[in-house]
Amino acid sequence: MREERRRGRSTGRRPDGRPARFRWWIGAALTAVCTAAGIAIPSPAQADGELRDLADARGFEIGAALGVDHLANDSRFADLAAAEFNAATAENSMKWDAVQPSRGQFDWSGADDFMAFARANDQAVRGHTLVWHSQLPSWVSNGGFGAGELRGVMEDHIDAVAGRYAGQVAYWDVVNEMFNEDGSWRQSVFYDTLGESYVADALRMAAEADPNAELYLNDYNIDGINAKSDAYYDLARSLLNQGVPLDGIGMQAHLINGQIPSDMQRNIQRFADLGLDVAITELDIRIQMPASQSELEQQAQGYRTVMDACMAVDRCIGVTVWGIVDQYSWVPDVFDGYGAPLLFNDSYQPKPAYYAVQEALGGDGDDGGGGDDGDDGPGGPCEVDYSVQNEWNSGFTGQVSFTHNGSSALDGWELQWTFPSGQQVTSGWSGEWSQSGSTVTVSNASWNAAVQSGGSVSVGFNASHNGGNTAPTAFTLNGQSCAVS
Structure with a gap:
C-alpha cells in the first residue's frame, strides 16, 4: 500500500543522518535551453563562495530562492547564486500559474531554466510548490469543480510537475500554507472542495510521482511555538500515524528585525522528535527603513540566532534565504516601509548578516573580506x-x-x-x-x-x-x- 511504504524507504542519507545532496551532470538539451534563455551558467569551478564551502564542510545546506529572470538578466546575481549557495529554490517558476496557466497546457521554460542552473552548479533543489491556495490560475481557483474532478486536476498537476523532475529534486514543498494564524484550516478551493484529506492525498500523489524526493509541508509564522505551529504538529503526528508519506516541515521564517522567536530551537526539536526533518525554507529579516547601522547589526544577530537554532538540532538540514540581494526582495512590495531583509545590499556587498551566517557555519565572521575577494586597499573596503x-x-x-x-x-x-x-x-x-x-x-x-x-x-x-x-x-x-x- 502507498501509505505504508514511506517510513522504510531509502532516503539517500549520509551515515551522520543528514540527507545526501543530489548531484548530477547537466545534459546537452537543458544546457541549450538555459543558453537560449540567456542564463549564464558559471562552471562548477567558480562555485567557491565562503558560505558554500563552509556549509559543504559541515554537511549542511545553505540555500537561496532564485528568480529565473534575475539569473538571465543579472550576471552579478547569477555569480553570487552559484558561488555562495549549495542549495536552491525556484522563487516562482515552479508554481501552478507558471507551469500550467491553462488546463493541460504546460510551460516548462522557467522551471527548466532554473533546473539547468542548479544542475550546472551542483545545487540541491527544493521544488516549490505543488499545491497552494495562492498563485493559482483562475481555471483552478474558479473552476467550480466537484470533489472527484478537482482531485483529478490536483493529481494530474502533481504527476506532471513532480514527475518531470523525478530524481532531480531533493525536496518538494508539497502543500503550502494550509492553516490560519489561529490554527484553523485556511479556506481555499482545495479545502472547501476536498476537506482536510487534500493534504494527505497530495502527499501520496507526490510520493507516487517522485519516490525519491523528500516531501514537506511548508508555512510562515510557525517558527515558534504557537497556535499555528501546534496545528502543524498535530497534523504531522496524525499523518505519520496513518502512514502518509511525510518527511519534513518547512518553516519559512519571514521575520521582523528584533522579533526572532525565543523558542525556535524547541519548536524545531519537537518536530524532529516526531522523526521528521526540518528546514528553514524562506528566511528573511525585514527592517523598518531607513536601516541604521545598529539595526543592520541587530539583523545580523537575528540571522545568527536562526542559524544556531537550526544547527543545534540534528534533523534541521539547512537554511534557505528568500533571495540574495535586497533590491530584488518581495518585502518592500508587501510590507509598507520595510526592506533590507537579505544578506547582500542593493550594491551586492555583503552585510553584517552575511558575516553572521558565515560565522555560524564556522567561518571567522570577518567583514574585511568576503565582499571583494579579500583584496581591499590598506584602509579596508x-x-x-x-x-x-x-x-x-x-x-x-x-x-x-x-x-x-x-x-x-x-x-x-x-x-x-x-x-x-x-x-x-x-x-x-x-x-x-x-x-x-x-x-x-x-x-x-x-x-x-x-x-x-x-x-x-x-x-x-x-x-x-x-x-x-x-x-x-x-x-x-x-x-x-x-x-x-
Whole structure:
C-alpha cells in the first residue's frame, strides 16, 4: 500500500543522518535551453563562495530562492547564486500559474531554466510548490469543480510537475500554507472542495510521482511555538500515524528585525522528535527603513540566532534565504516601509548578516573580506575623511569624502554615520539625504552612482547643533565599516 511504504524507504542519507545532496551532470538539451534563455551558467569551478564551502564542510545546506529572470538578466546575481549557495529554490517558476496557466497546457521554460542552473552548479533543489491556495490560475481557483474532478486536476498537476523532475529534486514543498494564524484550516478551493484529506492525498500523489524526493509541508509564522505551529504538529503526528508519506516541515521564517522567536530551537526539536526533518525554507529579516547601522547589526544577530537554532538540532538540514540581494526582495512590495531583509545590499556587498551566517557555519565572521575577494586597499573596503568647513553658533557646514577600496566598481552607494552630539542635517548636496534620530544616511545621486575601485566621492551638508559638535567616528559604506582618516 502507498501509505505504508514511506517510513522504510531509502532516503539517500549520509551515515551522520543528514540527507545526501543530489548531484548530477547537466545534459546537452537543458544546457541549450538555459543558453537560449540567456542564463549564464558559471562552471562548477567558480562555485567557491565562503558560505558554500563552509556549509559543504559541515554537511549542511545553505540555500537561496532564485528568480529565473534575475539569473538571465543579472550576471552579478547569477555569480553570487552559484558561488555562495549549495542549495536552491525556484522563487516562482515552479508554481501552478507558471507551469500550467491553462488546463493541460504546460510551460516548462522557467522551471527548466532554473533546473539547468542548479544542475550546472551542483545545487540541491527544493521544488516549490505543488499545491497552494495562492498563485493559482483562475481555471483552478474558479473552476467550480466537484470533489472527484478537482482531485483529478490536483493529481494530474502533481504527476506532471513532480514527475518531470523525478530524481532531480531533493525536496518538494508539497502543500503550502494550509492553516490560519489561529490554527484553523485556511479556506481555499482545495479545502472547501476536498476537506482536510487534500493534504494527505497530495502527499501520496507526490510520493507516487517522485519516490525519491523528500516531501514537506511548508508555512510562515510557525517558527515558534504557537497556535499555528501546534496545528502543524498535530497534523504531522496524525499523518505519520496513518502512514502518509511525510518527511519534513518547512518553516519559512519571514521575520521582523528584533522579533526572532525565543523558542525556535524547541519548536524545531519537537518536530524532529516526531522523526521528521526540518528546514528553514524562506528566511528573511525585514527592517523598518531607513536601516541604521545598529539595526543592520541587530539583523545580523537575528540571522545568527536562526542559524544556531537550526544547527543545534540534528534533523534541521539547512537554511534557505528568500533571495540574495535586497533590491530584488518581495518585502518592500508587501510590507509598507520595510526592506533590507537579505544578506547582500542593493550594491551586492555583503552585510553584517552575511558575516553572521558565515560565522555560524564556522567561518571567522570577518567583514574585511568576503565582499571583494579579500583584496581591499590598506584602509579596508573604504576610507572616510570627515571635516567641518565652517561653523557658527547654532550650526555648521560639513564635508564627507569616501574612497572605495574594493576590487569591484560600485553601481550605487549608501554612506551612513551616527552623530554623537545630537546634530541635525538641515540640507545636503551631491546625494540623497535622510536622518533618523542621530543616524544620517546619504545615498548616491544619479550622476555619481558609479564609483570605480580606488575612486572617491565627496558630499556636503549644513547642520544645526545645540552647542556640541563632536565629530562622528564610525562610518559604513554599503553596510561595511570604513576606516576614518
